[in-house]
Amino acid sequence: MSDGLLEQPTGRQRMGFFTDTSICIGCKACEVACKEWNQVPDDGLSLLGMSYDNTGMLGADTWRHVAFIEQDRPLGRQNNSVTVMPTGPSGTASTAAVVAAGLGDKHGSMLGTQTGRVHPGPQPHATPDGHVSPGGRTELRWLMASDVCKHCTHAACLDVCPTGSLIRTEFGTVVVQEDICNGCGYCVPACPYGVIDRRERDGRVWKCTLCYDRMTDGQEPACAKACPTDSIQFGPLDELRERAARRVEQLHGVGMPEARLYGADPDDGVGGTGAFFLLLDEPEVYGFPPDPVVTTRDLPRMWRHAALAAAGVAATVLAAFVTGARR
Amino acid sequence: MTRHEVRRDGLRDETPEREALIGAKGGRRPGRGGEMVPPAEFRSYYGRSVLKPPVWSARDIAGYLFLGGVAGGAALLAAGGDLTGRGSMRRAGRLISAGATGLGLAALIHDLGRPARFAHMLRVLKPTSPMSVGTWLLGGFGPLVGAAAAAELVGAATAAGVSGALPPSAGAAVRALGRSSGLAASLVAPALTTYTGVLIANTAVPLWHDAHRELPYLFGASALAGAGGLVAASTAVDEAGPARAAGIAGVLMEQALDRRIHKRLGMVAEPLDQGYPGRLMRASRLAGRAGAVLLAGSALRRSKALDVAGGLALAASSLLARFGYFHAGNASATDPRYTVVPQRERADRAGSVGAQHPADLGGGRGVRGEGQEPA
Ligand code: SF4
Ligand code: SF4
Numbered sequence: 001m002s003d004g005l006l007e008q009p010t011g012r013q014r015m016g017f018f019t020d021t022s023i024c025i026g027c028k029a030c031e032v033a034c035k036e037w038n039q040v041p042d043d044g045l046s047l048l049g050m051s052y053d054n055t056g057m058l059g060a061d062t063w064r065h066v067a068f069i070e071q072d073r074p075l076g077r078q079n080n081s082v083t084v085m086p087t088g089p090s091g092t093a094s095t096a097a098v099v100a101a102g103l104g105d106k107h108g109s110m111l112g113t114q115t116g117r118v119h120p121g122p123q124p125h126a127t128p129d130g131h132v133s134p135g136g137r138t139e140l141r142w143l144m145a146s147d148v149c150k151h152c153t154h155a156a157c158l159d160v161c162p163t164g165s166l167i168r169t170e171f172g173t174v175v176v177q178e179d180i181c182n183g184c185g186y187c188v189p190a191c192p193y194g195v196i197d198r199r200e201r202d203g204r205v206w207k208c209t210l211c212y213d214r215m216t217d218g219q220e221p222a223c224a225k226a227c228p229t230d231s232i233q234f235g236p237l238d239e240l241r242e243r244a245a246r247r248v249e250q251l252h253g254v255g256m257p258e259a260r261l262y263g264a265d266p267d268d269g270v271g272g273t274g275a276f277f278l279l280l281d282e283p284e285v286y287g288f289p290p291d292p293v294v295t296t297r298d299l300p301r302m303w304r305h306a307a308l309a310a311a312g313v314a315a316t317v318l319a320a321f322v323t324g325a326r327r
Numbered sequence: 328m329t330r331h332e333v334r335r336d337g338l339r340d341e342t343p344e345r346e347a348l349i350g351a352k353g354g355r356r357p358g359r360g361g362e363m364v365p366p367a368e369f370r371s372y373y374g375r376s377v378l379k380p381p382v383w384s385a386r387d388i389a390g391y392l393f394l395g396g397v398a399g400g401a402a403l404l405a406a407g408g409d410l411t412g413r414g415s416m417r418r419a420g421r422l423i424s425a426g427a428t429g430l431g432l433a434a435l436i437h438d439l440g441r442p443a444r445f446a447h448m449l450r451v452l453k454p455t456s457p458m459s460v461g462t463w464l465l466g467g468f469g470p471l472v473g474a475a476a477a478a479e480l481v482g483a484a485t486a487a488g489v490s491g492a493l494p495p496s497a498g499a500a501v502r503a504l505g506r507s508s509g510l511a512a513s514l515v516a517p518a519l520t521t522y523t524g525v526l527i528a529n530t531a532v533p534l535w536h537d538a539h540r541e542l543p544y545l546f547g548a549s550a551l552a553g554a555g556g557l558v559a560a561s562t563a564v565d566e567a568g569p570a571r572a573a574g575i576a577g578v579l580m581e582q583a584l585d586r587r588i589h590k591r592l593g594m595v596a597e598p599l600d601q602g603y604p605g606r607l608m609r610a611s612r613l614a615g616r617a618g619a620v621l622l623a624g625s626a627l628r629r630s631k632a633l634d635v636a637g638g639l640a641l642a643a644s645s646l647l648a649r650f651g652y653f654h655a656g657n658a659s660a661t662d663p664r665y666t667v668v669p670q671r672e673r674a675d676r677a678g679s680v681g682a683q684h685p686a687d688l689g690g691g692r693g694v695r696g697e698g699q700e701p702a
Contacts, residue, residue: 057375077351162459182444191379198382285371306524316577
């Protein structure tokens with residue numbers, strides 16, 4: 001690669017990811033590249049029944065996760081030929097039911113990718129006999145999106161870390177110092193995106209570093225490097241935001257009014273994210289929180305309540321000695 | 328793979344893929360068709376959790392929420408007992424407080440992924456991290472209440488003339504040390520009972536975070552119930568009045584605050600009434616009411632049996648409530664409903680989803696548990 005190197009980041013610029021899901025082809029090169037470069041441990045092999053997604057969700061051992069969503073909806077002006085395709089009826093509804101059962105009442109959390117391993121058994125329409133028809137399908141689109149740590153401007157994980165293990169780097173990214181983390185686990189429920197997690201056998205927490213090691217060497221992160229369509233774009237955040245805004249306009253212009261940015265607004269609940277996305281549906285469809293807020297935004301108010309409550313406790317005990325003395 | 332240049336001077340050598348005009352060809356009217364299901368409650372990615380629930384073990388952390396409260400409340404009662412000449416209350420309060428502090432600290436360390444690195448907590452003091460603040464609070468409180476309890480034990484041994492104990496002349500010095508450290512501990516104690524509310528409220532867990540206005544008060548009240556109960560149960564009957572009063576007041580306030588949380592939070596408070604946490608909370612309310620009645624009975628006609636039964640019931644009520652809130656928080660974090668529904672309402676009210684929300688496409692809500700709109 002001759003001219004693909006970035007200019008050496010100066011460390012004064014905030015670097016980030018723009019993940020344009022409209023051109024993601026779901027090849028999972030990012031997942032693989034991340035695992036290899038960062039030597040992220042194996043986390044089991046399972047069939048989740050969620051379209052082509054057998055990764056499940058981000059976690060201590062999954063720092064890039066490609067989501068697959070099949071929808072009975074058209075993609076822009078595209079003629080999808082579904083009406084002439086001998087596919088049989090859509091299986092999404094029946095698989096979704098199997099997946100939901102596999103996830104149980106924990107909804108797939110806390111189980112890593114072992115989560116929701118499904119045994120679908122024969123599907124009702126798997127082998128249609130005789131004439132094969134579209135089976136009632138008229139529309140089809142397939143959404144794919146590569147999820148990652150958002151490297152929030154106001155990062156809850158970093159705020160709540162009691163050891164100072166989580167730090168903000170010179171590139172504006174959020175990184176765990178593994179020699180400091182004592183595995184208290186506070187960052188895990190603090191993250192409004194459900195990204196960071198504790199590795200069970202190791203005891204510490206792990207997440208995407210935006211390839212801190214590569215960046216300090218002037219290299220782009222492994223996932224962006226591996227992405228064959230440039231769905232994952234890496235660069236100075238302000239430039240990425242400009243480009244993303246143009247891309248949204250472009251898509252609106254060709255009949256994709258549903259194209260929208262997620263995390264690009266510096267006024268949102270986390271002050272904008274260092275890794276932001278172009279989505280073709282509501283964020284929750286991809287497993288993102290629709291309106292995340294950094295928990296520490298409310299912390300000053302919480303401390304005031306705690307101080308008032310503490311005064312109330314002391315006053316109650318005082319009153320107890322005054323009234324209780326008579327009894 | 329492709330040239331991946333991001334340069335200050337513009338977008339040169341752009342790769343064509345980035346600009347791929349997906350959905351542009353075909354000549355149909357865009358945005359037709361769409362959802363074939365009736366609008367349901369909310370959409371999600373295959374019904375999966377959005378958040379990661381806490382990795383904390385219930386025994387350690389819910390246990391600590393209880394123990395920390397008891398430690399703080401008992402230290403206050405011990406100081407009051409000391410100042411008002413209630414010797415047995417002072418003794419019970421100091422010993423209970425020191426015991427709860429020790430157990431609580433052990434639980435906190437045990438829950439770490441790397442217990443040997445506990446001392447890393449002492450690298451920094453961060454006001455944005457209630458866990459850091461709490462560690463320092465405990466670090467100040469523990470030695471004080473430990474010294475007060477030690478003075479109590481040494482004093483008792485000296486008074487009993489145990490061989491090897493201090494000479495009787497040292498008794499006054501030991502008592503003075505016990506009093507000063509006990510009183511100093513009582514200055515930290517109120518904060519110890521309420522900061523745990525902030526500890527769990529300062530997360531993305533929907534139930535805990537949304538209850539951040541009430542949790543410090545609820546935990547403070549619960550601490551009084553637990554500590555009042557335990558101290559009342561282990562104090563001489565004619566000295567236990569203030570402990571009974573504190574315990575009863577605590578449990579009444581706790582239940583009132585719990586009702587307030589239910590009222591203000593609406594659907595996000597549902598997990599408090601469902602399944603295992605629901606059973607814990609019901610048991611807590613019953614035990615709390617029974618304990619309050621028994622202790623009130625003992626206030627009217629003094630009875631050790633009533634004090635013990637009522638005191639233990641109050642302590643059980645406090646313990647059950649902490650476990651109830653702990654497990655209900657976990658449930659609210661795992662079920663995407665409690666993350667998505669309130670946030671979607673908020674986003675819709677604010678009129679922004681980061682961008683537009685086309686009525687012809689995004690209006691419906693998929694069936695729960697499915698990331699897609701099944702036909
Ligand atoms: S809060 Fe979550 S998404 Fe934001 S930087 Fe921390 S781990 Fe990443
Ligand atoms: S688990 Fe590690 S990184 Fe997370 S808050 Fe605790 S010490 Fe910090």
